[in-house]
């Protein structure tokens with residue numbers, strides 16, 4: 297199962313362009329957001345050209361078509377993560393909003409002062425700050441599974457934290473900095489053994505390898521369309537029906553109600569209960585098209601390809617004197633290579649690489665506590681997806697040698 | 705190789721003349737650029753006639769932020785505080801001698817924002833100080 301990468305590349309219009317200096321784009325920033333294939337762009341374009349109308353409230357042809365397309369998209373996303381029922385997929389704006397939805401509804405209804413929530417030290421800010429806010433508001437207790445020196449989670453400490461009877465365990469499937477893929481199966485099982493509810497931040501896993509919510513038995517899974525070849529402005533929260541049905545609504549307004557009186561309302565059933573107001577309809581259509589696209593390429597083939605590129609990239613980066621990699625060995629991680637270069641700030645690395653068309657990210661990648669733990673203000677990060685090649689890794693490496701010469 | 709990294713910037717980044725911390729000092733202030741984690745602290749000594757008699761910066765960050773801090777400190781030693789208060793972003797751009805995109809501009813201006821917040825005795829280094 298090898299990918300036909302040149303064919304895949306031809307399906308992404310943006311990969312045909314040059315950057316400011318007339319050099320080809322080498323896009324190594326898919327962890328921040330992925331590029332979009334023609335299939336997604338056209339699906340959204342077609343929606344606006346042919347079917348645009350508001351959903352749910354109309355009986356005319358376009359309203360019915362738009363509603364059907366929107367609900368069709370929900371089914372595609374449900375299939376993509378193997379949710380038993382499409383009603384368990386709630387459309388949100390992104391991973392961040394999905395996690396906040398759990399924090400504002402489930403957690404506010406179920407957590408009280410002193411209750412323990414377990415997170416990890418490798419979380420993106422979107423799986424930290426909602427819980428900080430709840431901690432300030434409710435006095436819940438937060439504990440963190442440490443990241444060990446080999447950049448994996450300290451499961452011994454996790455087990456001892458579980459003995460304290462947490463109500464919630466929320467963690468990332470794959471770190472957007474280290475690339476570490478966490479043993480979610482085992483972690484969820486252990487959490488369920490003590491009766492905790494589990495939330496998985498799937499922002500970096502769902503786009504890159506097959507994630508099956510039933511096999512994982514996870515309670516909530518959050519992910520974003522824009523990191524999986526889909527548009528910005530839409531994401532999803534998967535939840536178990538029994539939990540979703542008991543949760544209070546999130547935002548109030550149109551669509552999320554069954555009935556409104558002047559002084560009261562009755563909430564709609566799921567998923568509408570959590571989707572107040574006109575949603576991102578064209579984006580949902582694009583999200584569905586992205587899921588179809590990835591399935592047609594094959595998630596296992598994508599994962600294998602990324603693994604090969606990552607292995608190659610880590611080998612080549614390691615050869616460069618002064619480069620230090622942050623993350624576990626290739627067998628324990630996804631397509632991310634975060635690194636530092638002695639004596640040169642990541643911003644300067646990224647800026648000089650950009651001169652050769654190589655797009656990498658520099659900063660704390662929304663994981664400040666993780667950087668602090670390893671004593672780094674910032675790192676440079678190259679990340680890989682189905683359309684990247686070993687030739688692009690070579691350009692990255694050549695670019696880093698150029699940076700070194702500059703600052704020599 | 706290109707304008708962004710003129711010799712002078714690399715030179716001031718690698719071998720700054722005014723990196724350090726003055727103790728005692730009359731004015732001290734520090735702040736971050738939240739976008740990239742660049743950090744600058746500035747300490748000043750002010751003479752009786754209201755001039756900057758000595759100054760230092762400390763911190764970490766990219767070549768642009770650290771070089772502009774060094775150049776800025778060099779440019780204010782001996783100047784009356786009133787003149788320092790009036791400095792704007794043009795001053796930094798002149799010192800660097802390059803054009804900068806909006807993201808790197810923030811790096812370049814961090815030291816001036818920190819300096820002005822310190823001189824004015826403000827709690828925070830805001831963008832308005834240098835616009």
Ligand SMILES: Cc1ncc(COP(=O)(O)O)c(C=O)c1O
Nearest residue numbers: 390391392420422472497499520
């Ligand atoms: C691990 C992880 N979680 C959450 C997010 C937040 O995603 P979004 O900005 O789409 O809400 C990201 C995005 O960078 C991420 O990498």
